[in-house]
Amino acid sequence: xxxxxxxxxxxxxxLVSLVAAFVAGPVAAQSLxxxxxxxxxxxxxxxxxxxxxxxxxxxxxxxxxVIRADFNRSGxxxxxxxxxxxxxxxxxxxxxxxxxRLLKQDYLTIGRIADAGGGMIRVEYExxxxxxxxxxxxxxxxxxxGDLRGVAHQIADQIYEKITGVRGAFWTRIAYVTAxxxxxxxxxxxxxxxxxxFNPQVVARSRESLLSPAWSPDGSKLAYVSFESGNxxxxxxxxxxxxxxxxxxHPKGINxxPAWSPDGSKLAxxxxxxGNPEIFIIDVASRTETxxxxxxxxxxxxxFTPDGQSLIFTSDRSGKPQLYQTSISGGNATxxxxxxxxxxxxxLSFDGKQIAMVQGNGNVYxxxxxxxxxxxxxxxxxxxxxxxxxxxxPNASMLLYAASxxxxxxxxxxxxxxxxxxxxxxxxxxxREPSWGPYRQR
Amino acid sequence: MNxxxxxxxxxxxxxxxxxxHKKQEVKQPVQPPVQQTVxxxxxxxxxxxxxxxxxxxxxxxxxVVYFDFDKNEVKPEFQQIVACHAKYLQDRPSSAISLxxxxxxxxxxxxxLGLGERRGNAVSSALQAAGGSAGQLNVVSxxxxxxxxxxxxxxxxxxxxxxxxxxxxx
Numbered sequence: 001x002x003x004x005x006x007x008x009x010x011x012x013x014x015l016v017s018l019v020a021a022f023v024a025g026p027v028a029a030q031s032l033x034x035x036x037x038x039x040x041x042x043x044x045x046x047x048x049x050x051x052x053x054x055x056x057x058x059x060x061x062x063x064x065x066v067i068r069a070d071f072n073r074s075g076x077x078x079x080x081x082x083x084x085x086x087x088x089x090x091x092x093x094x095x096x097x098x099x100x101r102l103l104k105q106d107y108l109t110i111g112r113i114a115d116a117g118g119g120m121i122r123v124e125y126e127x128x129x130x131x132x133x134x135x136x137x138x139x140x141x142x143x144x145x146g147d148l149r150g151v152a153h154q155i156a157d158q159i160y161e162k163i164t165g166v167r168g169a170f171w172t173r174i175a176y177v178t179a180x181x182x183x184x185x186x187x188x189x190x191x192x193x194x195x196x197x198f199n200p201q202v203v204a205r206s207r208e209s210l211l212s213p214a215w216s217p218d219g220s221k222l223a224y225v226s227f228e229s230g231n232x233x234x235x236x237x238x239x240x241x242x243x244x245x246x247x248x249x250h251p252k253g254i255n256x257x258p259a260w261s262p263d264g265s266k267l268a269x270x271x272x273x274x275g276n277p278e279i280f281i282i283d284v285a286s287r288t289e290t291x292x293x294x295x296x297x298x299x300x301x302x303x304f305t306p307d308g309q310s311l312i313f314t315s316d317r318s319g320k321p322q323l324y325q326t327s328i329s330g331g332n333a334t335x336x337x338x339x340x341x342x343x344x345x346x347x348l349s350f351d352g353k354q355i356a357m358v359q360g361n362g363n364v365y366x367x368x369x370x371x372x373x374x375x376x377x378x379x380x381x382x383x384x385x386x387x388x389x390x391x392x393x394p395n396a397s398m399l400l401y402a403a404s405x406x407x408x409x410x411x412x413x414x415x416x417x418x419x420x421x422x423x424x425x426x427x428x429x430x431x432r433e434p435s436w437g438p439y440r441q442r
Numbered sequence: 443m444n445x446x447x448x449x450x451x452x453x454x455x456x457x458x459x460x461x462x463h464k465k466q467e468v469k470q471p472v473q474p475p476v477q478q479t480v481x482x483x484x485x486x487x488x489x490x491x492x493x494x495x496x497x498x499x500x501x502x503x504x505x506v507v508y509f510d511f512d513k514n515e516v517k518p519e520f521q522q523i524v525a526c527h528a529k530y531l532q533d534r535p536s537s538a539i540s541l542x543x544x545x546x547x548x549x550x551x552x553x554x555l556g557l558g559e560r561r562g563n564a565v566s567s568a569l570q571a572a573g574g575s576a577g578q579l580n581v582v583s584x585x586x587x588x589x590x591x592x593x594x595x596x597x598x599x600x601x602x603x604x605x606x607x608x609x610x611x612x
Contacts, residue, residue, distance in 0.1 A: 209584070209587040209588070211551050211552075211587070212551070212552060227584070227587065230582065231582050232555065232583070252580075252581075253581075254555050254556065254559055254583055256552055256555055257552045270552065270555075270556075272556070272559055276556075276559075276560075277555070277556045277559070298553060298556030298557070298560070300552045300553060301552045301553065314550070314552070316553075316556075321549070321553050342549060344549065344552075344553045345550040345552065345553075358549070358550050360548065360549065365548065365549070385594065386547055386548070388550055388551065389550070389551070404594065407592040407593065407594075433551070
């Protein structure tokens with residue numbers, strides 16, 4: 001059997017075993033599915049050896065599995081299949097480098113887990129450069145045994161940063177909306193989960209539509225739109241305490257599309273009580289509204305630039321929706337998009353250089369990324385046909401977006417180069433409106 | 443095998459179509475007697491609509507205005523509906539309507555909220571032009587949040603591009 005063939009088969013095997021594991025496990029409502037959209041020639045090969053457990057009861061989480069899945073999803077790494085890991089060193093002194101060179105691995109991760117008492121677990125890991133036979137990282141975490149997935153994501157983040165030079169974003173959370181049931185019997189839930197879709201928690205529930213969740217920059221709150229009053233209204237909810245406040249609820253017109261300022265003190269929204277949807281900035285503490293746009297068109301989907309001084313938003317002032325940029329103090333808006341008949345729902349990378357958007361051509365709506373540092377070149381990262389709601393990870397290495405499978409909504413995570421795509425599926429209902437949260441603080 | 447299935451399907455479709463025609467044929471003769479009853483018992487209404495007409499009048503019972511793709515103009519074939527609802531609003535000054543604007547699934551959720559509102563506003567303007575007053579009218583946009591049909595095709599999209607006329611006071 002030739003090498004690529006064997007690789008394909010073992011990749012299939014890992015996919016099947018992943019699905020099987022999740023169906024059997026406690027999170028039966030969920031499954032993950034890695035889809036390799038194109039070749040991964042540029043991905044760095046890395047082996048993650050199962051961590052040795054020193055005493056204690058069997059653990060609910062295989063830390064190495066979680067790290068491996070993170071790496072594969074990123075598109076930057078190709079982790080050696082578990083089945084191909086023939087040796088299991090847990091200390092640097094036990095590593096036989098020839099074995100890992102033979103397996104064509106550039107990096108090797110090993111680790112060990114010990115009971116730290118009082119329900120705490122101590123996880124130690126080491127990252128080795130296989131060719132140089134050099135230790136690159138040796139760190140430890142002490143955490144509650146229930147947070148092993150969180151520890152695994154943090155290890156993946158540190159390794160990712162060590163090798164790529166870019167901060168990892170695996171230990172982050174995502175928000176999304178699910179709709180379960182049919183027509184008048186639909187229940188909408190706003191959910192917060194780990195970046196890989198695990199540990200879903202319901203933040204808000206409604207019999208009417210919920211949409212446009214937006215993370216506060218410190219990750220403690222979500223702004224979102226609810227139709228529970230019969231009309232759209234913008235709420236801000238504290239994720240930890242559940243306490244909630246109404247931010248915009250004009251009885252006339254739309255109150256929607258919240259986006260946080262980088263300092264978390266303001267929300268940009270789209271309000272139409274003035275006659276048609278216009279962008280406003282609301283001071284969260286005082287609720288003072290400042291109008292930004294003044295135009296007969298639909299102006300919506302604002303997002304702050306990283307410096308907090310401008311807004312990029314969707315407007316159909318030229319006939320069809322396109323992206324525009326304007327100062328937070330208003331004035332003239334500059335049109336940013338010219339390719340495609342429909343450009344909307346902007347999401348900015350942390351450095352403001354890349355703008356992800358929904359680009360529509362005919363009946364095909366795909367996620368496109370415009371690179372402002374490359375003369376506004378546009379690349380597609382999703383196949384269509386009704387893709388929506390792109391949301392960059394805080395390090396801009398990946399995006400979440402909503403797509404449709406049959407008549408049901410599903411979420412995808414895609415690497416920013418579009419090469420690796422992963423689907424997050426819930427067992428029932430429709431999933432939509434993904435939003436990737438900020439980095440977490442330990 | 444395939445042919446048999448196709449023929450069967452075709453036959454079923456034909457039966458369905460015939461059944462539909464029959465239904466319409468049955469409906470139409472039923473309506474005039476109902477209107478007569480109203481006329482006979484309500485001599486003092488002076489041609490003004492009453493709340494009961496919302497359930498019986500052939501025009502008032504139509505509560506959906508459909509739109510072309512990416513358009514928010516009220517098409518001529520819906521002028522009759524607009525006219526009778528405007529007359530109802532005039533006849534019953536205490537009545538009120540909520541106009542619920544909806545779109546098809548194409549495009550983003552937030553942008554579609556705007557489009558749904560434009561359609562709601564278009565019907566509101568048409569009702570006002572025909573005699574309804576602004577105070578009786580409220581527009582709510584649901585964008586693509588409340589589809590009546592979930593397939594990804596033209597037929598389905600055309601059913602979802604609509605404004606629903608909902609009486610909040612009769």
